[in-house]
Amino acid sequence: MWWRWYGCWSSSWPPAPGTRRRQTIVASVPERISAPGTVRTRLEARGVRTNRDLRCDDGGRAGTPVGLTTLQLMRLLDSGPRGLTDEQAEERLVADGENVVPGWRSPSWARRFLGSLRDPFTAVLLCLGLVSAAIASWGTACVIMVLVVVSCVLRSGGEHQAGRSMAALRELVAATASVQRRAGDGAPPRVREIPVDQLVVGDVIRLGPGDLVPADVRLLRASGLTVHQAALTGESLPVPKQALDAPAGGGADLPEPPHLCFQGSSVASGSATALVVATGADTRFAAAYGSPARRRVQTAFDRSVHGIAWTLIRFMLLTPPLVLMANAALRGRGLETLPFAVAVAVGLTPEMLPVIVTATLARGASSLARTSGVIVKRLPALHDLGAIDVLCLDKTGTLTQDRPVVERSMDTRGGDDPEVLRWAAVNSFWTLELAELPAPDALDEAILGAVGEREAAWCPGADPSYEDGIAALPFDPVHRLATAVVRRPGRHGRHTLVVKGAVEDVLARCGRLAADGTEADLDDEERERLLGLAAKEAAGGLRLLAVARAERPARLGAYGDKDVRGLTFLGFVALRDALAPSAGDALGDLARRGVAVKILTGDHPGTAARACRDLGLEPGEVLTADQLVKLDGPLLAEAVGRATVVARCTAQDKARIVAALRESGHTTGFLGDGVNDLPALRAADVGICPRDAVTVAREGADVVLAEKDLTTIDRALTVGRISSGNIAAYLRITLSSNLGNVIAMLSAGLLLPFLPMLPAQVLVQNLCFDAAQLAFAFGRPSPATAHSPAATDTAPANKPAILRTRAFLRYISVFGLLNAAADLATFGVLALAAHTTAATGGPETFHAGWFTENLLTQAMVMLLLRTGRRTAEGRAVGPVHLAVGALAVIGVLLPLSPLGPVLGMSAPPPLYYALLAAVLTLYGAALAAVRTRYAGRRA
Numbered sequence: 001m002w003w004r005w006y007g008c009w010s011s012s013w014p015p016a017p018g019t020r021r022r023q024t025i026v027a028s029v030p031e032r033i034s035a036p037g038t039v040r041t042r043l044e045a046r047g048v049r050t051n052r053d054l055r056c057d058d059g060g061r062a063g064t065p066v067g068l069t070t071l072q073l074m075r076l077l078d079s080g081p082r083g084l085t086d087e088q089a090e091e092r093l094v095a096d097g098e099n100v101v102p103g104w105r106s107p108s109w110a111r112r113f114l115g116s117l118r119d120p121f122t123a124v125l126l127c128l129g130l131v132s133a134a135i136a137s138w139g140t141a142c143v144i145m146v147l148v149v150v151s152c153v154l155r156s157g158g159e160h161q162a163g164r165s166m167a168a169l170r171e172l173v174a175a176t177a178s179v180q181r182r183a184g185d186g187a188p189p190r191v192r193e194i195p196v197d198q199l200v201v202g203d204v205i206r207l208g209p210g211d212l213v214p215a216d217v218r219l220l221r222a223s224g225l226t227v228h229q230a231a232l233t234g235e236s237l238p239v240p241k242q243a244l245d246a247p248a249g250g251g252a253d254l255p256e257p258p259h260l261c262f263q264g265s266s267v268a269s270g271s272a273t274a275l276v277v278a279t280g281a282d283t284r285f286a287a288a289y290g291s292p293a294r295r296r297v298q299t300a301f302d303r304s305v306h307g308i309a310w311t312l313i314r315f316m317l318l319t320p321p322l323v324l325m326a327n328a329a330l331r332g333r334g335l336e337t338l339p340f341a342v343a344v345a346v347g348l349t350p351e352m353l354p355v356i357v358t359a360t361l362a363r364g365a366s367s368l369a370r371t372s373g374v375i376v377k378r379l380p381a382l383h384d385l386g387a388i389d390v391l392c393l394d395k396t397g398t399l400t401q402d403r404p405v406v407e408r409s410m411d412t413r414g415g416d417d418p419e420v421l422r423w424a425a426v427n428s429f430w431t432l433e434l435a436e437l438p439a440p441d442a443l444d445e446a447i448l449g450a451v452g453e454r455e456a457a458w459c460p461g462a463d464p465s466y467e468d469g470i471a472a473l474p475f476d477p478v479h480r481l482a483t484a485v486v487r488r489p490g491r492h493g494r495h496t497l498v499v500k501g502a503v504e505d506v507l508a509r510c511g512r513l514a515a516d517g518t519e520a521d522l523d524d525e526e527r528e529r530l531l532g533l534a535a536k537e538a539a540g541g542l543r544l545l546a547v548a549r550a551e552r553p554a555r556l557g558a559y560g561d562k563d564v565r566g567l568t569f570l571g572f573v574a575l576r577d578a579l580a581p582s583a584g585d586a587l588g589d590l591a592r593r594g595v596a597v598k599i600l601t602g603d604h605p606g607t608a609a610r611a612c613r614d615l616g617l618e619p620g621e622v623l624t625a626d627q628l629v630k631l632d633g634p635l636l637a638e639a640v641g642r643a644t645v646v647a648r649c650t651a652q653d654k655a656r657i658v659a660a661l662r663e664s665g666h667t668t669g670f671l672g673d674g675v676n677d678l679p680a681l682r683a684a685d686v687g688i689c690p691r692d693a694v695t696v697a698r699e700g701a702d703v704v705l706a707e708k709d710l711t712t713i714d715r716a717l718t719v720g721r722i723s724s725g726n727i728a729a730y731l732r733i734t735l736s737s738n739l740g741n742v743i744a745m746l747s748a749g750l751l752l753p754f755l756p757m758l759p760a761q762v763l764v765q766n767l768c769f770d771a772a773q774l775a776f777a778f779g780r781p782s783p784a785t786a787h788s789p790a791a792t793d794t795a796p797a798n799k800p801a802i803l804r805t806r807a808f809l810r811y812i813s814v815f816g817l818l819n820a821a822a823d824l825a826t827f828g829v830l831a832l833a834a835h836t837t838a839a840t841g842g843p844e845t846f847h848a849g850w851f852t853e854n855l856l857t858q859a860m861v862m863l864l865l866r867t868g869r870r871t872a873e874g875r876a877v878g879p880v881h882l883a884v885g886a887l888a889v890i891g892v893l894l895p896l897s898p899l900g901p902v903l904g905m906s907a908p909p910p911l912y913y914a915l916l917a918a919v920l921t922l923y924g925a926a927l928a929a930v931r932t933r934y935a936g937r938r939a
């Protein structure tokens with residue numbers, strides 16, 4: 001039975017996605033192949049020209065032999081149509097190395113250290129250090145150097161660790177390739193999945209929709225193949241490719257050789273068998289991009305955290321000249337105030353920002369991986385997850401289970417007609433068979449399954465392999481149809497085109513209509529009637545496929561899209577795809593958390609609207625992508641903003657909509673798993689896909705879910721919000737106290753005849769602050785808070801965690817001024833205490849008094865601005881509480897300890913402490929009051 005055979009084939013192939021099998025690499029390497037770069041050397045020894053010699057325009061040097069027939073090329077590469085043997089592959093792997101683009105290996109600890117010197121804050125600090133050294137202010141220069149080294153060590157150490165755990169996580173979702181290899185010389189070829197890095201030159205691979213092209217390859221066979229090669233050429237539309245046995249004039253030196261596919265591109269539609277001709281550093285991609293070409297678009301993380309960082313850097317650069325000018329104008333001082341001016345700028349720097357950001361995000365990511373199996377591939381994406389306010393979803397497999405079953409097949413009048421299903425099965429069978437698709441589409445599987453079950457009841461000829469397959473144009477999401485060309489038994493000299501696909505697209509290619517055993521012309525009225533019939537079925541939640549056929553005289557040449565015209569419309573196959581059980585609740589949770597959901601689907605508007613309604617998401621106005629063709633930018637975002645469903649979207653439509661939403665200021669997430677979702681995954685702030693998505697989606701996504709379950713997204717969102725909340729809390733607290741200190745320092749500098757703070761004191765104080773603030777990175781949310789809708793006060797669960805630069809700067813100005821007021825009050829108190837107790841009141845007492853006050857106010861700010869009624873740690877004592885306690889103890893005891901005089905401090909009189917307590921009480925009350933005012937509109 002053909003369909004049982006088909007069942008065996010489909011159950012053993014393809015292997016479960018994501019399964020990776022490491023091969024054992026044989027250590028002994030025969031002499032003849034162990035010379036470095038063997039394959040290339042062998043080619044060069046035989047005088048074969050390669051792209052390496054041709055130096056393509058883009059600088060590429062793909063190492064691809066040109067001007068050879070397929071057979072010559074295979075001979076040169078010691079390969080054949082049946083692929084390499086395992087032994088050959090292992091030898092080549094040892095000789096040529098893994099198929100990895102060199103720049104993509106993770107950097108060493110030392111490289112990371114040097115890299116962290118390029119951080120803008122570090123660079124500014126270094127400049128200030130150089131200025132200090134230039135004017136021989138060695139104390140300040142040393143302080144700055146210590147700060148730079150401490151922050152670089154912490155940062156590179158943290159990044160190195162985060163990088164390693166991220167790499168381990170990414171490994172879990174790494175790409176695989178379908179390779180055809182043999183156990184030994186006489187053994188038959190077997191197709192299996194291997195990690196992409198294990199591919200070698202001479203391997204024969206299979207490509208299907210959604211596969212990444214894993215190396216530079218030459219096509220041996222191709223069926224309806226189109227590839228996206230935006231990463232290489234910037235061309236956003238898929239490019240057709242075909243196998244050429246003897247490319248005329250060595251087509252490889254053309255910018256677009258049709259018979260070659262390059263690493264970095266991905267299959268949009270169709271399938272192919274191909275020969276690997278270059279791997280790793282020899283690929284055209286490696287030559288063009290020595291290092292990873294990561295994200296192209298600015299994400300929410302760049303906009304918020306980086307935005308704030310750059311605003312600060314501008315302030316830092318402005319501070320020294322302002323201080324110099326103020327001192328010159330008001331006190332007549334000259335360049336001697338430069339060290340002080342530099343110290344003020346240093347005081348403003350949140351030098352721990354990169355450390356806190358990396359550590360916080362890395363902890364969040366590993367906790368997500370542990371508890372929910374969610375893999376964050378790019379750390380800042382976790383921040384962006386927390387900031388998402390619009391989430392776009394595809395329908396199939398997200399709202400529904402993507403396990404369609406055939407409900408009925410109908411003729412053009414809407415009556416039951418098993419013959420329509422049979423023709424759909426002929427199409428499914430022969431497109432799968434001839435296009436050698438690595439994985440059958442769920443709709444094709446459902447149709448073949450349904451025919452198999454009904455076969456027994458049918459007359460001879462029910463079996464779709466009854467016809468002979470001639471050619472196939474597999475389904476592609478742009479044309480939305482699949483075509484099989486078959487020869488029917490007894491009809492010599494004739495070919496039959498069998499087409500199935502989306503109703504509108506098939507109907508557009510039909511000129512006639514089958515009804516009641518005859519055929520008639522298809523007029524506009526009939527078209528409207530058929531579209532209406534389809535809409536009625538779709539409104540019942542069914543997925544519809546239209547089926548059509550055409551008879552043609554037999555011919556030898558290849559078939560193309562232009563041949564699929566003048567068809568006769570046969571009828572519909574209606575399939576039911578059950579709703580995902582948890583989708584309804586998850587949609588409700590997302591709405592409660594302030595996330596607007598948009599469904600961008602390739603399916604019929606009726607089917608999508610019904611699925612939404614059944615899940616409790618009111619679809620409102622249902623749009624189709626062609627209604628939006630003329631809109632762009634803000635108008636497009638506005639139109640989509642009003643709707644919940646946009647149907648009949650192509651890959652480009654999805655990407656356009658996501659981009660427009662982002663441009664209009666929304667932090668946009670996109671969840672999808674198909675080839676038609678890739679451009680949108682890339683265009684979004686956060687691209688999310690399930691682990692069993694097509695390879696190319698998995699590679700393009702920032703976040704990979706264990707399964708396509710909306711509940712998991714909800715959890716990921718919470719952890720993202722908690723992490724962003726921690727980063728925001730760090731920024732709020734650090735910057736408001738730093739700003740306060742800077743204002744106080746400036747005033748003290750103008751009021752006092754001595755330096756208000758010595759370089760060593762600036763250093764100790766900064767180090768104490770930095771150490772205490774590390775607690776933010778380690779404030780792990782309890783599992784209960786991470787999973788419950790009521791998250792934290794710093795990251796309200798019902799609001800996306802977005803840092804808006806302006807609101808944020810307003811916030812730190814208010815709290816900074818409050819802090820400065822406390823400092824100024826302390827100066828008054830110090831003067832009063834000195835006066836009353838007739839103490840000397842010299843600089844040492846002032847320094848000690850201010851040091852204590854600074855650390856205590858910092859501790860209060862950490863406690864009050866971070867924690868509300870509920871904290872990220874719940875009510876338990878967490879790292880933040882410990883850090884606050886330690887700061888307070890150091891602040892009070894250090895100036896009194898033997899270290900005090902070493903740092904140039906001497907104990908203030910006891911009265912000072914009593915007065916300070918009063919100042920701090922007032923400050924605490926003011927902080928609490930202003931915080932309450934801000935609670936409703938947090939920056």
Ligand SMILES: Nc1ncnc2c1ncn2[C@@H]1O[C@H](COP(=O)(O)OP(=O)(O)OP(=O)(O)O)[C@@H](O)[C@H]1O
Pocket residue numbers: 394395396397441443444475477480481482500501502503544545600601602603604649674676
């Ligand atoms: N294998 C196939 N053969 C023929 N037509 C198909 C096939 N698969 C899908 N179609 C048609 O193309 C339409 C669009 O499919 P596409 O894959 O772009 O979107 P989808 O997967 O249905 O929706 P979503 O974007 O929500 O995942 C489907 O509604 C269906 O009519």
Ligand SMILES: [Mg+2]
Pocket residue numbers: 394396673674676
């Ligand atoms: Mg899909």
